[in-house]
Amino acid sequence: MAELEDFRRETRAWLEANAPESLVGMPFSELDGTWGGRRAQFASADMKLWLDVMGGRGWTAASWPAEYGGGGLSKAEAKVLAQEMAALRLPPPLIGFGLTMIGPTLLRFGTEEQKNEHLPKICRGEIRWCQGYSEPGAGSDLASLQAKAVRDGDDFIITGTKVWTSYADQSDWIFCLVRTDPDVVKQAGITFILADMASPGVSVSPIPLISGKSPFCETHFEAVRVPVKNVISEINGGWTVAKALLGHERSMIADAFGVSPRGGTRGGRSRLVETAAQYLGEPGGVLGDAILRDEIVQNEMDTRAFSLTVQRGRDAAKAGQQPGPETSMLKIYGTEINMRRNELMVRAAGPQSLGWEGPGFDEAELVATRDWLRSRGNSIEGGTSEIQLNIIAKRVLGLPD
Amino acid sequence: MQLVLTEEQELIAQTATEFVADHSPVSRFRALRDSADPVGFSRGLWKEMAELGWLGIPFPESLGGAGMGMAELALVVEAMGRALAPEPFMSCVGLAGQALFEAGSEAQKDRWLAAMIAGDALLALAYQEQGSRYDLCRVTTRAQRSGEGWQITGRKVQVLDGHVADALVVSARTAGQDGDSDGISLFLIPAETAGVEIERQTRVDDRNAAIVHLQRAEVAADALVGDLDCGGDLLESVVDRATVMLCAEMLGGMAQAFEMTLEYLKERKQFGVPIGSFQALKHRMARVFMEIELSRSSVMAATRAFDERSSETAKLVSLAKARCSDAYLLTANEGVQMFAGVGMTDEYDIGFYLKRARAAELTFGDAAHHRDRWARLSGY
Known part of the structure; x- marks a missing residue:
């Protein structure tokens, strides 16, 4: 424990000394994240500097072995690093499928030569x-x-x-x-x-x-x-490798869509509720459309029940128990909640949701409409909901073919 | 908040499940119904539950209780919910017992709560009136000063286990108008009190309930439970806890109904194959499974919110009740549909679960009621 606290102190000091100040508290999205690669683009010069210093320590892939360019940290240490980065509100120095998908797959299935060839380049953000x-x-x-x-x-x-x-x-x-x-x-x-x-x-x-x-x-x-x-x-023998990677992809999608409502919240209210309040008003302290309000509450409550279910799975895993509900279930539910949330955003704004581009519609309205259309793909990508239901019926419920 | 059972909790759950499976198969519930049993449950089994310590789980050791939390209580209730056990657990431990524990005088606790925990007295909470729906403050029963004590007149309906209660905790208006949230007080009234008449009711779910007629029933000043005119808040607090207990029961019921249906799908053959091989049914069963899992997470969170005194407790209670209401009905409706013809017969047990799902939904607020409450608590 004491060693971990030492590590925490050193990590914080190092981050404070090396993280570019302009990045502290920067709102982060996939769009302005650093994906790296031969044609890497950076949202700012400091984002490049940030990748260089973190990549230099292997802290872009903190828990990968140091011999392959990772940070060589234990799980506990990697968690401390993530906590300290969150505390200082620093963006990740590098994102992408090298870190999240092929890297872990190589660590598990790759030969020594393959790991030496590819993993260091992923850690340094050289290959996308x-x-x-x-x-x-x-x-x-x-x-x-x-x-x-x-x-x-x-x-x-x-x-x-x-x-x-x-x-x-x-x-x-x-x-x-x-x-x-x-x-x-x-x-x-x-x-x-x-x-x-x-x-x-x-x-x-x-x-x-x-x-x-x-x-x-x-x-x-x-x-x-x-x-x-x-x-x-x-x-x-590729199917085994493919399936291992797919399971990982599904849990990533579930995490991304279900756990936190997209967008910031103000005063503890979600972006959906804030948006609805803006367009519907709140006469007598309740949203101005009783039926839409009921659907919005349902979505908010579904979101909470979903995040509690994700937490239950993690708590059970930490306690060394069998993972609870399968990732297939989380993928279906997380994406469907997100899709309903996007529909409600569009319905809340009413005819102001009908813009595609140009005058008469503000940026948030245009984004909400594009997001709604994009969200229709959530139950298709990464394995359709129907395929996930097949998996639950077969592997969890044991129903016959 | 840890959403995983401790080793001790695992043991409690296992013990409770085994005890209920051994002593209380659904066939027992069916036999009680078929014989129109005047008690409607087993006094012998109730005594055994007392000896196991179940009746005192949430109460302190000084009263003969176990001093455990909602998380533990929920495990026992869930096991009973699986088997539709009709013992008066909710009314004694969850409702009247909790009211006395939270607000009763030392004398009331010693005389009635300790006796209930020991299995020697049965209690019921008479809070509901015809037409009050889920509004705990719509109280037309009146208590008027009478000498040093009170004289109470009114009519309470669907008083759970009121037909066997040795004493009733009754909500009555001591000030204000019928719908005011202030001006309600609770009174502890022995069932043999003059002016108290109890009339058994028959419900669709065959749970035991009664109408309590109060005709100028006289009680002494020390019958008051808690502070005068402050019974509304007390009722809300008690019913919130009882709601989570009900959710735990519903969780057991839906899990059992689901497993029964799943087994049937694997056995029943049509067109030469198990009907469980049809995708039209598989996908629906997978959906029901997901709803039950989400219900379980919600119930676990609500029980732990009480035990950890979370500021979000009321919201999590509403989350659990809204989810369990919808999920239990979904499970039972799908169960009847998938059992098909035999699911409609009285002979099969799945119908019991459908009836119980509806009764539980319409107790302590349905899903829409709790969605509205969640939104109000969240400020919209």
């Missing part, structure tokens, strides 16, 4: 990663994917199309699933492989959504040559 899973013909039925990789000496030659590859147009490397054996049960012929996006034959086209511009892209592979040594785990 994207994910190539879905295909135009393989959505919910992911295992039916058709992008094929044909062996040619020390290389695979990949041909096919990946879709919903977020930020592919700005990424340097892709981790993807390819078919290496078409003649076996579909899950048994899939390989997990890493490819440099700069390889000849890779092209990317962005996908506009119903909500307008989006980070999503379609990524085409036309006879792209990728070394066999870039395979993670075994050839034809």
Whole structure:
């Protein structure tokens, strides 16, 4: 305990000495976060400095082993670091799928050579990663994917199309699933492989959504040559790796959508309630539309019950018990609450929600409308709600096929 | 707030579940109903519950209690809820017992609360009147000064376990108009008091209840429970605790109804396959499962809010009751639909859970009532 307190003191002193002052208390969003990569963009010069000093200590990936460029901190120490950063209201120095998705996967499944090759670059923010899973013909039925990789000496030659590859147009490397054996049960012929996006034959086209511009892209592979040594785990053993990564992705989505209502709160009231109060008024201290009010309360209460359920899962895990309700359940519920919240935001503002751009609508109104449209995808991405319900019915309830 | 059971709590839950499974299968509840049993529960089993210490869980050791919290109490109530045990736990421990514990005089606690904890006296809380819905302050029963004491006249309905109560805690107006929040007082009235007449009621869920007629019932000055004219706040406090106990019971009931339905889906065959293999039913069962899990988190949070004296306790009570009301009904409605034809028959137990889900929903405020309360407590 005393050692941990020493660590806390040293960490705070170091952060105070090294964190650029302009970043303290900076409101943070995905948009102005540092994603790194060969074409890295920084919201400010101080954000670059911040990445350099934190990356230099490996504190961009604090709990990864130091030999791979991480901070080598114990779980308890990493938690202290996160607490001290929160206390000083500092933004994360680096975000992205390298840290959250492929990094942990490499730590678990990668060879020594693969870890040495990729992890330090992730920690320093030198390489930005994207994910190539879905295909135009393989959505919910992911295992039916058709992008094929044909062996040619020390290389695979990949041909096919990946879709919903977020930020592919700005990424340097892709981790993807390819078919290496078409003649076996579909899950048994899939390989997990890493490819440099700069390889000849890779092209990317962005996908506009119903909500307008989006980070999503379609990524085409036309006879792209990728070394066999870039395979993670075994050839034809990619499905196991893919599933491990997917479970992680679902819990990330659940955390992002359900736990805290998006946007700031004032006086303990959520942004939804504040917005409704602004448009509906509060005659007699209650929101001016009885039916909308009831739906808003329902959403607020659902949000609370959801966050208590997330907490219950964590408390049980800490106590060494079986994880409670599955991540599938949290993914469904968290996204659905978020979708209803977005609908209520739009309904609260009434006709002022009908703007797409231009005069007569303020920024918050335009954002709320785009957010509503974007939120329709929450129950689709990362495995549709229907697929999650299948998982609960089968794995938790034991209902027969 | 820790939303996980301690080892001690695990043990309590396990003991309670086993005891109820051994002594109180649903068939016992059915037999009591079929025989129109005048008591409507088992006095022998009640005595055993007293000996196990259940009746004193939330009360201090000085009164013969265990000095534990709502978190522990909820585990026992949940086990009883699974089996629809009709023992007068809610009225004795949750309602009248809690009122005496919070506001009763030392003499009242010694005479009645300690006796209840020991299993020697049955208590009931007469707070509800016809048409008062969920408003604890709509009290038309009047208490007027009569010499040194009081004379009480009025009619209380659906008094849980009022038919066997040895003493009643009764809300009566001592000042103001029918709907005022001030001017309500609670009185402890032995059931044999002249002017008290008790008439048993029959409810859809077969839980025991009675009308209490008070016709110029005379009580002494020391019958007053708590401060004069301040019974409204006391009632709200007592009913908040009772509401969370009811939620724990509902949690047990919905879990049991869900498990029964799940088993049936795996056994029942149509078109040559178990009906549980149909996606139309699987997805609905997964939805019910999620609602039960969210209910459980809400109930755990509400019990711990009491035990930790959280400033958010009232909101968490409303969260739990709103969720459990909706979730228990969903579970029971889906249960009847999935049992289908036999689910409609009196022979199958799933119907008992549907009836209990509705009765519990309409006790201490339904989901809409508690959503409104949450919003008011949150300032909108």
